[in-house]
Amino acid sequence: MARALLLIDIQNDFVPGGSLAVPKGDEVVPVANQWIEQFARNNDLVIATQDWHPPNHSSFISQNPKEGIWPDHCVQNTHGAEFVADLNVSAIQRVVRKGRDPRIDSYSGFFDNDHEKQTELAEVLRVAGVNSVYILGLATDYCVKFTALDARQLGLATHFVREGCRAINIRPTDEQQAIEDMRGAGVIIE
Numbered sequence: 001m002a003r004a005l006l007l008i009d010i011q012n013d014f015v016p017g018g019s020l021a022v023p024k025g026d027e028v029v030p031v032a033n034q035w036i037e038q039f040a041r042n043n044d045l046v047i048a049t050q051d052w053h054p055p056n057h058s059s060f061i062s063q064n065p066k067e068g069i070w071p072d073h074c075v076q077n078t079h080g081a082e083f084v085a086d087l088n089v090s091a092i093q094r095v096v097r098k099g100r101d102p103r104i105d106s107y108s109g110f111f112d113n114d115h116e117k118q119t120e121l122a123e124v125l126r127v128a129g130v131n132s133v134y135i136l137g138l139a140t141d142y143c144v145k146f147t148a149l150d151a152r153q154l155g156l157a158t159h160f161v162r163e164g165c166r167a168i169n170i171r172p173t174d175e176q177q178a179i180e181d182m183r184g185a186g187v188i189i190e
Contacts, residue, residue, distance in 0.1 A: 002044070002129040002130045002132070003039070003042075003045070003132045004044060004045035004047055004125055004128070004130040004134070005035055005036065005039040005044065005047070005133075006048075006109060006121075006136075006137075006151075007036070007048040007136065008109060008136065008138060008143050008144050009049055009050065009074075009137050009138050009139075010029065010032055010138060011083055011138075012079055013051075013081065014074075014138040014139065015084055015138075018080055019073045020070055020073040020074075022138045022139045022166045022168055023166060023167075023169070024166050025138050025166050028136060028138060028165060029086045029087055030086075031136065031164035032088075032137065032164055033087065035134065035161065035164060036091045037088070037091070040091035045093055045094070045130055046094075047092070047094045047095070047124065048095050048096070049096045049097075049137075049143070049147070050074070050097045050098070051081065051098060051099050051143070052074060052097035052098060052099055052100050053072075053073070053074050053076065053099045053100070054075070054076060054100065054102045055076075057075075057102050058104070059105045060072045076100075094124055096109055096121045096124070097119075101117065107142045107143045107146040108143070108147045108149070108150045110122055110147065110151070110154065111150055113146075125156070130156070132156065132158075132159070133151050133157070133159065135151070135158065135159065135160055136161035136163075136165050137164065138165070139165070139166060139167050139168045140165040140166060140168075140175050140178050140179070141167045141168055141174040141177070141178040142168060145178040145181060148160055148182045148185070148187045149181065149182065149185050149187075152186050153185075158182075158187045159188045159190050160179070160182050160187050160190060162179070163190075
C-alpha cells in the first residue's frame with residue numbers, strides 16, 4: 001500500500017504571531033518533523049499544502065466587511081504565507097497551493113469550498129499509486145478536516161494524526177465536532 005503524508009498549511013500566519021494564529025499552532029511543527037523523517041526514511045511521499053491567497057481574497061474581512069470571515073492571511077509571496085522556519089521542508093516532494101481564486105475559499109487540499117475546481121493533489125496521489133494518506137497540520141476544524149473528508153470521498157484510506165494538529169475553536173466544541181465528523185466519514189483517528 002503506497003502512503004503519503006499530507007502536511008496541511010503549516011505556515012507563519014497560522015502559528016502564534018501570525019495574522020490568523022491557531023492557538024498552540026507552533027506545537028505541530030516538531031510532530032510534523034518526526035512524521036516527515038519517518039515517511040522520508042521509508043521513501044513515502046511527503047506533500048505540503050499551502051494557503052496561497054491573492055491580496056483581494058473574498059474571505060478577508062478587509063475586502064468584504066459584510067461577508068468576509070478571516071483577517072488577511074497567507075497572502076501570496078508574503079512572510080505569512082511561508083512555511084514555518086522550523087519545519088523540515090527538505091523532505092517535502094510537492095507543494096500544493098490552494099485558495100488562489102479570489103472569489104472562493106479552499107479549505108481542502110483537494111477542492112475549493114464549492115467543489116467546482118480542484119487542485120492537482122488527487123492526480124499527484126493517483127500517479128504515485130497512493131491509496132493511504134496521513135494528515136496533520138492546521139487547523140483541525142477547517143483545512144485538516146475538509147482535506148480528510150475529501151480524501152475519504154476520493155476513496156483513500158485516511159488517517160488523522162491528532163497529536164500533529166491544533167484547532168481554531170471559534171466555538172469551544174469545534175475541534176471535537178471536526179473529529180467526530182471525520183470519524184463518521186471513516187477517517188482513522190491516530
